[in-house]
Amino acid sequence: MGFPLLTSLLLCPTLALLVILATPPARAGFVRWTSLVSSAVALVLSALLWARYDAGAGGLQFTELVPWLPDVGITWHMAVDGYGVALLMLNSLVYFAGVLTMWDLAERVKEYFAFMILLVIGVYGVFMTQDLFLLFFFYEIAVVPMYPLILVWGSTRKEYAAMKLMLFLLAGSALLFPALLAIYHEAGLGTFSLVELAAHTFDRDFQLFVYPFVYIGFGVLAGMFPFHGWSPTGHVAAPSAVSMLHAGVLMKLGAFGVLAVGVRLLPEGAVYWAPLFAGFAAVGVVYGAFVALKQTDFKFVIGFSSVSHMGVVLLGLNLGVMGVAAADAFNGAVFQMFAHGIMTALFFSTVGFIYDRAHSKTIADFGGLGSQMPRAVSIFIVAGLCGAGLPGLASFWPEMLVFLAAMKTMPLVGVCVIAGLVLTALYVLRVFETAFFGPPNPRWKDLPDLRGWELLPRGLLVAVLLFFGFYPRAMLDLIGSTTQLLAAGF
């Protein structure tokens, strides 16, 4: 066991959290800098993981194994495959950009960053652990801080949104927890280790029965149609950086959970249920796009676009399980998690900026914003075009891969979701036309544009989108070997 990179990555925000808790609330500057430093270090560590991960060999690497509660078989088992590395990187990027986005926060700074970092810790934990118990543990850690974050720092019906979000996610957990315990008992190995559980073949009937619990339990967090309602409302109510983490990373936890627990441990169940869930996901893709077309609030548009794009992820997962074009579908799903994460983070970071200055999120309130804040608008346009699946930006590749698999597996579904691209373009361009183009609204003539360091987080995310848009190999090489192992099972 070499240097425990993964634990260090987890400890980095944890230390920051402890320091922040010990800081007097008045010293807001210190709190900000502590968060920034921890996020920068985490970013460097994630980059290191990416660089040192041997994609050729594939499989789980950087393994750390320390028995924790041996009596019940809980182990501090940290290890990542290609998917984990990509998603850890995503989390670090969004964390870093999120801290910078909230730099100007003035209200209860200490508490805000403490909760946000707690959320980040939970996400890191889920992505790196190979222990079912720890996975659930970190999963809950990641979910719960959303409630105070929305309730205290939110806007627009925040009590309703926070409560709705909490109820949906806890309902998901309520489905999940018994399912996980059932898996533990059914295997009878006395261990929570995902690696050992994955080696065990569960009884077919058991798989068929338990898989929907796992899929829907995690799926709720992934914005699965029709249990997505919490997500747009939550997006709208949450402060910008929380929306970034929420849409950018938290929703990926759900899809990752389906993959890491559902597909990996219960493959037969996954195969059995895949056509149905693929259908739901496809409906989600088109449905989200249609609903986004009717929204009047910036954040609602993005919220429903997330439903639509996460539909692509879930569609990819299910198509992968169906096995006709498994590698393409899994690659597409995971790549889409990453691309969508960066893209929505960029969206919310920019909308947050506009909202902080203008105190309005209503699309119709604006108009001609392009001449007022050209930089912010340009960045939003980049994110929007990425959402519309334009080549040259990261989202194009995963969408293409998933659509390809869809055409191969379920041609009719494929045609429908591809036709959805027109709708995507339509709702994105509608926002451009109404808010950014047209005669400038004199009401906003004093709004300042992005400048100086404010460009840093947004610029970073734009650069990431462009990089993967032009050089998808960077991602596909990383996740390819993991996909091969996974796809071999279907």
Add this chain to the structure above:
Amino acid sequence: MDPTAITLATTFVPFLAFAVALLFFMRQPVVAKAIVLAGGLVSVAGSLVLLAGGPREPVRFLWFSSGDVTLHFGFIYDGLSLAFGAVVALITLCIQTYSVGYMAKDPAQTRFFAMLGLFGWAMLSFVYAVDLLQSFIFWELVGLASFFLIGFWYEKPAAAAAAKKAFIMTRVGDVGLFIGILIILNTVGMFDIPGLLDPETGLRAQVSPGMLTLVMVLVFVGIMGKSAQFPLHTWLPDAMQGPTPVSALLHSATMVAAGVYLFARLNPLFMASEATLLTVLCISTVTALLSSTIAMVERDIKKVLAYSSISQLGFMLMALAAGGFFAGVFHLITHALFKALLFLCAGSYIHHCDSMEIEEIGRRGGRKMRWTTAGLLIGGGALAGIPPLAGFWSKEEIFAALSHNGAMVFVAAAFLAALLTAYYTFRMIFLILLPASEEHHGDAHGHGHDSPAVMLGPMMLLAAGAVLAGFGGGWLARLLDVEREHHTLLAMLPAIGVVALGIAWAWWDFGRRSAARTGLVARVRPLHTLFVNKWYIDAFYAAVVARLTDLLASFFHTVENKGLDDGFDGAARGFVESGWLTARLQSGWVQSYAGTAVVMFALFGIYLGLR
């Protein structure tokens, strides 16, 4: 030098220029212009060097692979790409130069030039792409550049709406193309264009004829969107909201030609599918005729040109679908030259006369701008097909191709379209040249003075092209490696006759001294109404397609809010309500509690007693 490096320079330098200009020189338009022009110059030099080198083997590099998909990035060097690449680079540079004069007073000109650079990159990369998916990527990026350029004056609501419309309508076509490409990949397992074209191992050998037809029709749907064919043509006239150089570059010479180019690229595959060819022939014929009729009554000079572009694109596709590969490509190239010229002339008029109305330009003395008017005459003549200008030769090829392979109805339609083309072109020319009345108010707007040299230079270059390109047919045929028939003067007579008839008709309606200057169509009320309203196609879209989309969106929105949201809220409220139900037992009245306790004890006692 290594052709790969040259191609990389040709395609990528404009992108570099775009990025550098936009990121670093937003406030120094002069530097930005210089950078973009330099980039354009590099492209021209590169494409000419490649052209001089002649056709050679394509090159490919691995871009990425995922599962079954292996995507290559590479360049193809056959006669088609070399010739069209050079034309694109040349016209792009011409128009960039012209824009230096045209956009001189625009405060946001850096953005304009940057976007021209972006467009040059996307278009050239599309032309040289060896891989179908690579083509698709740049095809989309061309559309993106078009979106930004049409919406350049985004503060005008009409421009913003036009940009959106163009993007969405081409997107509709692109969905078809994308599905087609994915089907190709799923059946053949590759995107490589030369590989797909191979008669032994390519697409034809591997899929059933029915499948081939399906795929090619889907690809043609993409072409319909991009090349503005009926019924997806209505975005192009609206796109005239963009600055005129944009119309010249994108909506006549290059971007809209991309569809025709793609057809030519995949020509052998289209040729293998009879049903597709018939579809293409029908649609392109309808397009050519329909748009000509609208051009006959249109008052806006740019829109006349836009409709004529649609009509000429229909012409090219007719030729290609009838098996006239050479005729189609030849017309593609000549049309690029003379239509760009016409748009630049139109821009020059608009610049000086502050109006887009043809009659207004005539009234304000547009004809006094000698060089521009000369350009208009050459371009218009080429468009109408007056020998020996470029358009005549290529159109003649098209007639020949159609009469060889098409049914008589298509030949007749082509002649009719050519007649209408000559008519509306010379309607425009006569209205400018021989206005019914003329304003004489000194020289307040600089009327009578022509545009600056930086604008006239490119126009003259294109005019030279429009005159001379017609004689390059033999050379082009050799480059494309196709047989070209020799046409006798006798065979050319019908073509000449049609043009003469069209011009004479236009003279009767608009030219002669006592002409009413309203046109024949205006005297036939129903027809006039139909043409002026553009055959009600836009109205149909607004009334049916747009409303249908809106209805569906409203429906889903209602499902979301009233169905799902209220449903879940209702469920949550149900739980709370059921809580209240049990809470009502908790009356707070001690005596009722005590009574309950007594009753329960009594019941328990009775139970114990009975046991």
Add this chain to the structure above:
Amino acid sequence: MTLTAYLLTGLLLFSLGLITVLSRRNQIAILVGTELMMTAASLNFLAFNRFTALDPVVGQIVVLVIIGLAAAEVSIFLSILMVLYRSRHSIDVEEMRELKG
């Protein structure tokens, strides 16, 4: 007199007390009701003591405890009532429903 007669008297007393407790709204009356019930219990003890007990002292001790307890209870109950009356100007149980769900 037989044991049954004593027990029936006790039952009557107890029932009267219970009805008073459950139905009266005045807390003083309720207190009287509880006293009646305790008297009934005492009567039962004494009756069983007289007819069946092995050691007659036990029942009498219990009754003495009950009387003492009742005295203590009355004093505490009345003092609570005083406080309640002072704060609410009423000793009606119907009005004391703060535990209502």
